[in-house]
Amino acid sequence: MHLNAFILSSGHHEAAWRYPGSAPERMFDAAFYTELARTAEAARFDAVFLADIPKLDDNVAYNAVGRLDPLLVLATIAAATEHIGLIGTASTTYSYPWSLARSLSTLDHLSRGRAAWNIVTTDSAAAARNFGLDANPDPESRYERADEYVDAVLKLFDSWEDDAILLDREAGRYADPEKIHPPRMTGWVEGALTTPRPPQGHPVLVQAGASNHGRGFAAKYAEAIFTAQQRLEDAQTFAQDIRKRAADLGRDPEHIKILPGLSPFIADTEHDARKLQQEFDELTVVEYGLVQLRDLVGIDVGTIPLDEPVPLDLVADAGEIGDNLRSRRQLVAGIIRRERPTLRGLLHRLAGARGHRVVAGTPEQIADTMQEWYVEGGADGFNVMPPWLPGGLEVFVETVVPILRERGLFREEYEGSTLRENLGLPRPANRYAPVR
Numbered sequence: 001m002h003l004n005a006f007i008l009s010s011g012h013h014e015a016a017w018r019y020p021g022s023a024p025e026r027m028f029d030a031a032f033y034t035e036l037a038r039t040a041e042a043a044r045f046d047a048v049f050l051a052d053i054p055k056l057d058d059n060v061a062y063n064a065v066g067r068l069d070p071l072l073v074l075a076t077i078a079a080a081t082e083h084i085g086l087i088g089t090a091s092t093t094y095s096y097p098w099s100l101a102r103s104l105s106t107l108d109h110l111s112r113g114r115a116a117w118n119i120v121t122t123d124s125a126a127a128a129r130n131f132g133l134d135a136n137p138d139p140e141s142r143y144e145r146a147d148e149y150v151d152a153v154l155k156l157f158d159s160w161e162d163d164a165i166l167l168d169r170e171a172g173r174y175a176d177p178e179k180i181h182p183p184r185m186t187g188w189v190e191g192a193l194t195t196p197r198p199p200q201g202h203p204v205l206v207q208a209g210a211s212n213h214g215r216g217f218a219a220k221y222a223e224a225i226f227t228a229q230q231r232l233e234d235a236q237t238f239a240q241d242i243r244k245r246a247a248d249l250g251r252d253p254e255h256i257k258i259l260p261g262l263s264p265f266i267a268d269t270e271h272d273a274r275k276l277q278q279e280f281d282e283l284t285v286v287e288y289g290l291v292q293l294r295d296l297v298g299i300d301v302g303t304i305p306l307d308e309p310v311p312l313d314l315v316a317d318a319g320e321i322g323d324n325l326r327s328r329r330q331l332v333a334g335i336i337r338r339e340r341p342t343l344r345g346l347l348h349r350l351a352g353a354r355g356h357r358v359v360a361g362t363p364e365q366i367a368d369t370m371q372e373w374y375v376e377g378g379a380d381g382f383n384v385m386p387p388w389l390p391g392g393l394e395v396f397v398e399t400v401v402p403i404l405r406e407r408g409l410f411r412e413e414y415e416g417s418t419l420r421e422n423l424g425l426p427r428p429a430n431r432y433a434p435v436r
Contacts, residue, residue, distance in 0.1 A: 001374045001409055002224075002257055002381030002423060003401075004087065005040035006049045007033065009064045011388035012263050014292065014351045015283035017064035022388040024064040033073050034080035036390055043397040044411050046422050047085030047116060048077060049206075049226070049383055054094050055126040058295075062288035071103050078111035085419035087116040087206055092146040094122055094131050098189045101156035104203050105195040113199035113418030117153075118206040118226065119217075121146050143213045148188060150205070150221050155183040157202035158430045159192035181432045200420050201428040210238065219245030223425055224257040226383050228331060228356045235260055235378030255425055260373070261356030263385040264366045266395050273360040280387060281348040289347035296354060297329035306344040310336050331355050353385050363399035370400075371409060 010017045010024040017024035026032035037048050050070035057065040070088040078086055086107060090100050100117075108115035121142035128136040137145070164179035182192045207214070207222035218225050219242055229235040235258075243253035265280075267273035286306065293299055299314055315333035335341065335349055352358035359369055373379040386392025404410035415422050 001370065001379070001404070002046045002259060003043075003410065004047045004049045004085075004259060004381075004383045005036065005045050005393055006051070006261065006383045006385045007036055007389065008051060008385070009067065009389075011392055012353045012356075012385040013280045013387040014063055014288060014354075015280050015285070016388040018283040019280060019388050021391045023390060027064060027066060028068060030073075030076050032390075034077055036393060037077040037081050037084055039390065039393055039397055041081050041084040043401050044414060045084060045384075046381070047087045047114075047419060048074075049087040049118065050074060050089060051118070052089040052091075053120075053122060053124060053127060054091060055124055055130055058126070059288045059291040062285040062291075071107060074115070075107055075110060078107065078114065083114075083414045083417070083422075085114045085116055085204070085422065086111055087118050087204075089118040089120055091120050091122040091127075092149040093137065093142055094127055096189075097149050097152035098156060098191075098193075101153045102193055102195060104153075105157060105193055105198045108198035108200055108203050109195060113420070115198070115200070116204035116206050116224070116419055118208060119146065119150065119221070120208060139211070139213050143217055146217060147220075148185075152183060152185050152188045154202060155181075155185065155431070156189065156193050157198055158432055159183060160196045161430050161433050162197050165196055179432075197430065200418050201430070204419050204423065204425065215242060215245060218242060218256075219251070220249055222256060224259055224423065227258060227260050229260050229378070230331060230334065230355075230357055232373055232376060232378045234334075235373060236376065239377060239379070257380040257423055257425075258378075259381050259383050260379050261353060261385050262370065262382040263353035263356055263358045263387055264392075264396060264400070265352075265358070265360040265387055266363055266366055266399060267360075268362065270361045270365060273362065273365075277352070277358070277360045277387075281351055284347065284351045286344075286347065289351060292354070293332075293347065293350065296350065297332045299329075299332070301343055304343050306347075307342050309340050310343050310346050312337065352387060356385060358387075363403055366396075366400050367403040367407065367409075370404065371407060374409065 009027050010022040016022045040048055050073060052070045074086040074088045104115055104117050125136045159181050161179040165175050166173045180192050183189050204223050205221050206224045207218040208226040210227055227238060229238060239258045246253045246256055265273045265277040267276055315336050332355060341349060359366055384396055420427055
């Protein structure tokens, strides 16, 4: 299976910054990120993953929600590591194709083929205002833009053929202009990149949407998908749907890696692991959880008492997984319908990883659930989301990874030198190169 280390502030539990073993004071320290990346690389993880949204969260009063520019952090990590992949998030709604393609190509060159782009369309009115807009575009408009945007970026990656550089000192010719192809996409981009084609052909394309818009987009472009499911059957259905859509578009469905999020609380006994999770939940700030619930799924709980069940009519309009509504709202609706939690219980349920799967148990139990999802077709691997950092990643590496190796489920050494090689993905052919 494939494993990414999803690095987020001081950890994925919303109360991680209050936990004595976390390090919120190091969130803006370059050494913090390089140390985490080296820990993941020593365990032979495929990649580190950095999320982003171009705004400061409203509820900064209650959580360590600041963030650095992911591509700059990944460049720093690239200089301190040799093998681990570098997945950075960038928005197609709030950036320009030429500048982003140049940054990603630069990262791929500097890391010798380890870069990946997590493509997001950004659903945030606050982000829109940061870019001088009155409102965020609707989902259909965002995905229409994203389609043209990614097409432009891929043409930019291909703008230099692989053998465009001649480096003929004797003849005085550095490059062959006939092998450099400006995209000339009206309204998007005119000229070629200033960098040759990236070592991987183009950085690995990662995507995280699970709505119908997101699934269609992923089936067309994604080579790895970061997804959120609570149940194996939902994960299986999602994976089957994506692979069918990709096959219908003429893609090899095996060239898409499905990587659900998994946030593990690990201890020597299941009782102690659940006690650890409870310790984190008791550190949560209710005001933060209420704002997160509103922002995550658009649910306004109004005056519902914390210790009364969440009314079912709050999610009556959520629909089923996979329709056109926001997939995370559907996921939360499923929790409410199946588990009938109190409002406090729902806030705790979401505190661990914002709707991604949270598991508390022994290292063997964590390995068991990962193995089940992998063997039964629900996952090609996982985005590991440590509840706190750095300790949550360290304990996973020290206790769970050896068990996965003993079971033949995880690598002993890297398969190649690029992220594509380690993910088992082909290097894409240049669209402008002559067919041989």
